[in-house]
Amino acid sequence: MNSSKTCQLPVGFDSLEHLVGDWALPSEAERNHRRLSAAMDEIQSFYDCVLAKMDDLVAHLGNYKLSALPDAERKLMYLALSLMEVAPAVEIYRQPDIPDAIPASRLIIRSPV
Secondary structure, three states: OOOOOOOOOOOOOHHHHHHHHHHOOOOHHHHHHHHHHOOHHHHHHHHHHHHHOHHHHHHHHOOOOHHHOOHHHHHHHHHHHHHHHHHHHHHHHOOOOOOOOOOHHHOOOOOOO
């Protein structure tokens, strides 16, 4: 079991702890870059792990206001957002980037201020 120093997610989400460092990213640009730089087998593994806990994740986060998420819940939300980022790669394209589209390096993702 994880010690309190290594637990970064709420109780019940231990199976996702190993994903936090690489995938719990706060900005859309970071999540997009992570998807583009990851191998498809890594993306698939991430997708499978988070999707398996998605119902519990959504139910848990539904108990909080977005503007007042504790740190552990915020990281959990970032994992969910990363899942949304990689879902098309897994479910549609079967590769990290969109085929036959302009190069991702030409896109600039701007977050709201």
